[in-house]
Amino acid sequence: QTCTIPQDIEFIMGRLANITLQSTLLERIKEAQYQDLDLVKSRDKIVAGKINNFTVDSNGTL
Numbered sequence: 001q002t003c004t005i006p007q008d009i010e011f012i013m014g015r016l017a018n019i020t021l022q023s024t025l026l027e028r029i030k031e032a033q034y035q036d037l038d039l040v041k042s043r044d045k046i047v048a049g050k051i052n053n054f055t056v057d058s059n060g061t062l
Contacts, residue, residue, distance in 0.1 A: 026059075026061065029061060030059060030060060030061045033061060033062055034060075039062060042054070042062070043056055043060075043062060046062070
């Protein structure tokens, strides 16, 4: 069994007390929703209560 390691990963020897991984997927979705004019119009209607099938979360994501 082999493992392929991406070229942009750097290994530093030592001890690690804590590591945090964070996905950028939700941030990319949010940014894309603000760039899509149809979704911007839909978000405005949802916030105004004119569309009830969807919600906007506290981060502004549909």
